[in-house]
Amino acid sequence: MTARDQIETLRTRMGQSIIGQRRVIDRLVIGLLANGNLLIEGMPGLAKTRAVKAMAGGLEASFGRIQFTPDLLPSDVTGTEVYHQTDTGxxxxxxxxxxxxxxxxxxxINRAPAKVQAALLEAMEERQVTVAGTTHRMEPLFIVMATQNPVEQEGTYPLPEAQMDRFLMHVQVDYPTPEEEAQVIALVRGEDAGSAPDPAAPLPQQTVFDARAEIGAIHVSEAMARYMADLVTATRTPAALDADLARWIDLGASPRASLALDKCGRAHAWLEGRDYLDPTDIQAVAPDVFRHRLTLSFEAQGEGIVPDTVTARLLDLVALP
Incomplete structure (x- = not known):
């Protein structure tokens, strides 16, 4: 079985546990394959936590959960030095x-104070933590998937823009359709009754590394690289494209956006069975890449403009290669 077949098996297993969230599942898999951290946002009860646990359960991988609260300390995330008394001292x-x-x-994640968020985001960026002068590195397979609730304000600490930029993608979770919600009811009823099928054997971690190696070999033409650069540049100089974009965007995307488009676009192309990057791959992941990297003006927010609206306009106006 090829790496693509095994990853497709993982997607199928996740789809059996997460009803009506195919797009979210695809974005989680893309984040895993692109070796990046994800910010997952949605209303309560939309299976954000369940989706991440389903992915972890489908792999031979250790799973850690941190429930962020306002009284959390950095050491509760990273660990700490503990005094031990032994026979030798x-x-x-x-x-x-x-x-x-x-x-x-x-x-x-937005329930934790700034110093705890900083400790987590440092580990995400550097893939290591330093405690008492000693550096401890993460495992080769390491990904953080952070969730946040968009409606609660009391007791929350919004992530600064510079720290949001460290997430590869910002994934939004929407409500299921009535038909899908009926399937969710049946699924949970079956689990409560103990009639859920036995879980299949998890996939080895090497599957992910093999897939990443194949994704690294995806061909990216100079025209595709220029298209990604043009999209990101357009967020910084919107007046050159459109008067509305100029009014809407206060701050454009950083070079991390270009890198994210490249990584996520290649992962999307690989999942589609192609060995080259296509404009449709870039356009498919662009909303998730730009969603948390565009700072909109007060005027735009007053008009009900959201980052996805801006991204759609950018994709319409920036010329294809």
Whole structure:
């Protein structure tokens, strides 16, 4: 079985557990294959946590969950030095925190104070933490999937724009259709009754690494690279394209957006069975890449303009190669 077949098996298994969220499943898999961290946002009860746990359960991977609260400390995330008394004397040993897992669920990340968010985001960016002068590296397979609730304001600490930029994609979870919700009811009823099928054997981690190697070989033409650069540049100089864009965008995307378009676009092309990057791949992932990287003006927010509206306009106006 090829790496693509195995990843497709993972997507299928996740789809059996997460009804009506095919797009979210695809974005989680793309994040896994692109070796990037994801911010998942949606109303309560939309299976954000369940989706991440379903992915972790489909792989031979350790799973860590951090429930963020306002009283959390950085050491609750990274771990700390603990004093131990032994037969030969006393010593300090590092006790790793929940961040030391292959797949980490950072639940309600916007409930934690800034210093805790910074500790998590440093681990995400550097793939290591330093405690008491000693650096501890993460496993080769390491991805953080953070969730946040868009409606609650009390007791929350919004992520600064510079820290939001460290997430590869910002994935939005929408409500299911009535037909899909009926399937959810039946699924949970069956699980409560104990009639759920036995879980299949998890896929080895090597599957992910093999897939990443194949994605790294995806051909990206100079025209495609220029198209991605043009899209990102357009967010910084919107007046050159459109008067409305100039009114809507206060701050454009950083070069991380270009890198994210390239990584996610190649992963999307690979999942579609192609060995080259196509404009449709870039356009498919652009909303998730730009959603948290565009700072909109007060005027735009007053008009009800959202980042997805801006991204759609950019895709319409920036010329294809």
């Amino acid at each position: 006393a010593e300090f040993r590092f006790e790793p925190g929940p961040i030391f897992a292959n797949i980490v669920l950072a639940d309600e």
